Amino acid sequence: MHVDWESLFANFIAAQLPEGDPAHDLAHVHRVVANARMLAAAEGADLSVVLPAAWLHDCVVVPKDSADRPRASRLAAAAAADFLGQAGYPADHIPAIRHAIEAHSFTARIPPETLAARVVQDADRLDAIGAIGIARTLMLGAAMGKPLYDDAEPLPATRPPDDARAIIDHFYTKLLRLAEMMQTETGRREGERRTALMRLYLDELGRELSGGGLAGS
Secondary structure, three states, X not given: OOOOHHHHHHHHHHHHOXXXXXXXXXXXXXXXXXXXXXXXXHHOOOXXXXXXXXXXXXXXXXXXXXXXXXXXXXXXXXXXHHHHHHHOOOHHHHHHHHHHHHHOOOOOXXXXXXXXXXXXXXXXXXXXXXXXXXXXXXXXXXXXXXXXXXXXXXXXXXXXOOOOOOOOHHHHHOHHHOHHHOOOHHHHHHHHHHHHHHHHHHHHHHHHHOOOOOOOO
């Protein structure tokens, strides 16, 4: 009997995601799946591992300000493995899927040991940068009640960046570094393109906040 696995994954993840988290909603999952499909095609990764891992990578979401945050990907991997086993997914793929989910997280710091895990990690990190990344950062920071920037020094130049204090600092503590951390050549190229856009945004933000002259004046 044919099983529409992706519909099964989509229905399962839709039921697991918490409400009110703009950075980990169903739209994020769909974008990560699309990124993973693109990267897998370019890099030759196994879709039977990549796609379930991409669909299920956030099936357990731990708030970013929780002390349990570093364990989120391990918790998600365990929950995904249980779900896949009960659903009858081919058992020989489940360990690789579990590893890919565990290794996707920035905070867990688990090195990806397979091509599929490298693809899933890059797919998730690409959604954190570029135009989507800017929007997600601003939305999540606002939801957490953080100010956009530090009034004394909006862009950290002489002070260390601190994303616990201001939204913009998150670009400097994490997002601008992600392109160089990409695991695949395809992910690195796309990451560099998206990072260039973020730098343009920050340059313009700095110009506007410093009282730069109006264009054409």
